Amino acid sequence: MAAVAAAQKNREMFAIKKSYSIENGYPARRRSLVDDARFETLVVKQTKQSVLDEARQRANDSSVDPEYDNEQCNQKTEESNNKDDSGLTEEEIVLANAITEDPESEKIVQRAALVLRLREGMSSLSRVLKLIEKYQGVVVHLETRPNISENGQLDALIKIDMSRINMLQLLKNLRQSQTLEHTTLIGEDNISAKNPWFPRHASELDNCNHLMTKYEPDLDMNHPGFADKVYRERRKEIAEIAFAYKYGDPVPYIEYTEVENKTWKSVFNTVKELTVKHACVEHRRAFKLLQDEGLFVEDKIPQLGEMSKFMQKYTGFTLRPAAGLLTSRDFLASLAFRIFQSTQYIRHINSPFHTPEPDAIHEILGHMPLLADPSFAQFSQEIGLASLGASDEEIEKLSTIYWFTVEFGLCKEAGETKVYGAGLLSAYGELLHALSDKPEHRPFQPESTAVQPYQDQEYQPVYFVAESIEDMKDKFRRWVSQMSRPFEVRFNPHTQRVEVLDTVEKLESLVHQLNTEVLHLSNAINKMKAPSLC
Ligand SMILES: C[C@H](O)[C@H](O)[C@H]1CNc2nc(N)[nH]c(=O)c2N1
Ligand SMILES: N[C@@H](Cc1ccc(O)cc1)C(=O)O
Numbered sequence: 001m002a003a004v005a006a007a008q009k010n011r012e013m014f015a016i017k018k019s020y021s022i023e024n025g026y027p028a029r030r031r032s033l034v035d036d037a038r039f040e041t042l043v044v045k046q047t048k049q050s051v052l053d054e055a056r057q058r059a060n061d062s063s064v065d066p067e068y069d070n071e072q073c074n075q076k077t078e079e080s081n082n083k084d085d086s087g088l089t090e091e092e093i094v095l096a097n098a099i100t101e102d103p104e105s106e107k108i109v110q111r112a113a114l115v116l117r118l119r120e121g122m123s124s125l126s127r128v129l130k131l132i133e134k135y136q137g138v139v140v141h142l143e144t145r146p147n148i149s150e151n152g153q154l155d156a157l158i159k160i161d162m163s164r165i166n167m168l169q170l171l172k173n174l175r176q177s178q179t180l181e182h183t184t185l186i187g188e189d190n191i192s193a194k195n196p197w198f199p200r201h202a203s204e205l206d207n208c209n210h211l212m213t214k215y216e217p218d219l220d221m222n223h224p225g226f227a228d229k230v231y232r233e234r235r236k237e238i239a240e241i242a243f244a245y246k247y248g249d250p251v252p253y254i255e256y257t258e259v260e261n262k263t264w265k266s267v268f269n270t271v272k273e274l275t276v277k278h279a280c281v282e283h284r285r286a287f288k289l290l291q292d293e294g295l296f297v298e299d300k301i302p303q304l305g306e307m308s309k310f311m312q313k314y315t316g317f318t319l320r321p322a323a324g325l326l327t328s329r330d331f332l333a334s335l336a337f338r339i340f341q342s343t344q345y346i347r348h349i350n351s352p353f354h355t356p357e358p359d360a361i362h363e364i365l366g367h368m369p370l371l372a373d374p375s376f377a378q379f380s381q382e383i384g385l386a387s388l389g390a391s392d393e394e395i396e397k398l399s400t401i402y403w404f405t406v407e408f409g410l411c412k413e414a415g416e417t418k419v420y421g422a423g424l425l426s427a428y429g430e431l432l433h434a435l436s437d438k439p440e441h442r443p444f445q446p447e448s449t450a451v452q453p454y455q456d457q458e459y460q461p462v463y464f465v466a467e468s469i470e471d472m473k474d475k476f477r478r479w480v481s482q483m484s485r486p487f488e489v490r491f492n493p494h495t496q497r498v499e500v501l502d503t504v505e506k507l508e509s510l511v512h513q514l515n516t517e518v519l520h521l522s523n524a525i526n527k528m529k530a531p532s533l534c
């Protein structure tokens, strides 16, 4: 018990706190969640590293490697130093970040309002207007008034439409001008910092790979591999491969070692036996399919590339490698694109029944069977779509729902309680615990489930039981429709793009598509009703 308490304390000490970046002098105005996560990973890792090196020494491991990650950290620090944001307003930083994160977006024409203080009255105004013309901007609104405090000065509000890249140039130019006292850009539409950035195309998931480092063997005293240098090196090697991965690359092939295959064999055989009796029908069905296709065999860890092909065939889900436990926002965002970010390293041989961080055994044995089920795949994508542009509070709720369904969900089946959560289907220790009378079983209700606190270091004390997976999905849909996001999104599988449904044109084209599909459906019905005589 003492060990558990110590581990809990260790994790609390290092858990990434929401306000961490602000406490450490990272300007709150730069509210890109991508940048925040990058910064947090860096600082938390550096701090933890030094404290834990000491602890590892105490754990009788002489293989402390202080160089770990220093290179990577330095690189990132330099990167962020190069970004000189001094003097820019929040809106301008958001604008500049939007361009850096998606260079294609620099040509997007953006509406924005400029507030200027003109030193030389009307004559400065004509210079400003000429400049706007030079940058191919269109003035859509212009208002001036004498400045109340200074004689002869004029305040102007100018609304313009201009490409993002030109807007940044224009601002630079205006700031250097002697005739202006100050220039402020007020964002409109999507350059507002109030809507966080989110990926619009599957390729932008290259930006969504921020890790929560608290359970890595290098940083978690209770990780089964904490004092095993060989294990830590191997885990790092495989994580590096994931770090280097870019959208469009083939899924990397990993030559698994004998020990790793042995670990797989022991988990696979135990889970195979237990799931016959305890897993939900969707899991059992897909498990059999995976066996029939030769992917689920006892003596070889399936390759992620093969798994990805398998799932693409059944539900369109594909896999991309992840270096460890991802932040909820990044992890959920990829689900919106029917992409599952999957770790590729294997848990420690000493702890096959349960591991504190997701590993390839968890992803493959736990998640893949249900992601190969069309209805469950749809549900996973819906949680992902709901997460795009959601507030931090909503992300917290969505990930809690995800936790108690996709990860640790139980459901009823012909009067019996069955397992569908991936965290149980890959951890036979916890699977048996979940079905025993030790933990509490509560009915799944999105409102209460979404706010149930949970920890991810030990077996759960509470599980939620759904009437059925379909019923859980229905309840989730009703609940999620009340979220605060002021827009709807839709995934276009042809372009792999998430579209924000915010213009009449987009909705019209969608209605058109749906009409065509309805026409096909009614044709199909007619054909069935009156089969042709030929
Ligand atoms: C969304 C929710 O937080 C969930 O537990 C996520 C978090 N990050 C993850 N990261 C990886 N690599 N694999 C996972 O299964 C998850 N699960
Ligand atoms: N506990 C799971 C792995 C896991 C860890 C953390 C998670 O968030 C999810 C899954 C297992 O042993 O298989």
Ligand SMILES: [Fe+2]
Binding pocket: 358, 362, 367, 407, 422, 423
């Ligand atoms: Fe998982």
